Amino acid sequence: MESQKVDLFMMMNAKYFESYHLPAVREKLVQLDDERWPAVQSLQLKDPTTSLIISIVGGGALGIDRFFIGDTGMGIGKLLTCGGLGIWTIIDWFLIMGATREKNMEIFQNALY
Amino acid sequence: MAKNKLYLIVLIACFSGYLYLFYTTQYSENGQISVCMIKNATGYSCPSCGTTRAVQALFKGDLIRSLMLNPFGIIGSLGLLILPFWIGIDLATKRKSFYATYIKMETVLKQKKVAIPLIILVVLNWIWIIYKEL
Numbered sequence: 001m002e003s004q005k006v007d008l009f010m011m012m013n014a015k016y017f018e019s020y021h022l023p024a025v026r027e028k029l030v031q032l033d034d035e036r037w038p039a040v041q042s043l044q045l046k047d048p049t050t051s052l053i054i055s056i057v058g059g060g061a062l063g064i065d066r067f068f069i070g071d072t073g074m075g076i077g078k079l080l081t082c083g084g085l086g087i088w089t090i091i092d093w094f095l096i097m098g099a100t101r102e103k104n105m106e107i108f109q110n111a112l113y
Numbered sequence: 114m115a116k117n118k119l120y121l122i123v124l125i126a127c128f129s130g131y132l133y134l135f136y137t138t139q140y141s142e143n144g145q146i147s148v149c150m151i152k153n154a155t156g157y158s159c160p161s162c163g164t165t166r167a168v169q170a171l172f173k174g175d176l177i178r179s180l181m182l183n184p185f186g187i188i189g190s191l192g193l194l195i196l197p198f199w200i201g202i203d204l205a206t207k208r209k210s211f212y213a214t215y216i217k218m219e220t221v222l223k224q225k226k227v228a229i230p231l232i233i234l235v236v237l238n239w240i241w242i243i244y245k246e247l
C-alpha cells in the first residue's frame with residue numbers, strides 16, 4: 001500500500017493501539033494490497049477513552065465496559081459478582097484502556113491477516 | 114484473551130469467591146457485609162445484590178429461598194463448584210477444553226437473538242430485586 005495512505009491511517013488510528021503494536025500494524029499495512037484499503041478504513045475500532053468513561057460512570061460494576069469492548073465472558077463475570085465485589089471494578093479503571101487497545105489489535109488481526 | 118491469563122483470572126476469582134463466602138458466613142454478624150459500590154453509593158440494589166445470601170441458602174439446601182433471593186446465586190454456585198475442577202483437569206491433562214468452551218460461549222452470546230433476551234432477563238431481575246428491597 002502507498003506509504004501516504006499508511007501514514008494517514010497511522011495518524012488517525014495510533015491512539016487505538018498499544019505503542020508496541022504500532023510497528024507491526026505499519027508493517028502489515030505496507031505489505032497489504034491497495035484493494036484492501038476500504039476494508040482497512042471500515043475497521044470498527046473501539047475508543048479507549050469511551051471505555052474508560054463507561055468504566056468510571058457506573059458501568060464498571062455491571063461489566064458494561066467489558067461488554068463494550070467485546071469481552072463478553074469477563075463482562076458476565078463482572079455482572080454476576082457485582083464487579084468482582086467492587087475490587088475488579090477499581091482494577092479495571094486502570095486496565096480497561098489497555099484491554100481496549102489489545103482488543104483493537106485483535107480486530108485488526110482478524111480482519112486483515 | 115490468552116488461555117493462561119483466562120485460567121489465572123478464573124482461579125483467582127473462584128479463590129476470592131470462596132474466601133469471601135467463608136468470611137461472610139463465619140465473621141459477620143448477620144451473615145452479610147455490603148461491599149457493593151452501587152448500593153453504597155446510591156442506596157439502590159444492583160443486579161447481583163443478594164447473590165451471597167442466595168449461595169449461602171443453596172449450600173444449606175434451601176433451593177426455593179435461594180431462587181427467591183437472586184437466581185444469579187445458582188449460576189454463581191455452579192461456577193464456584195465446577196470451574197476450579199474443570200480448570201484443574203485441563204491443566205493436569207494439558208488440554209484446553211474450558212478455553213474452547215469459553216470462546217464458543219462468547220461467540221454464541223454475541224448474537225443479537227441470544228443477547229437481547231438475556232439483557233431483558235437481567236433487567237427484569239434487577240427490577241424484581243429493587244422491588245424486593247434486598
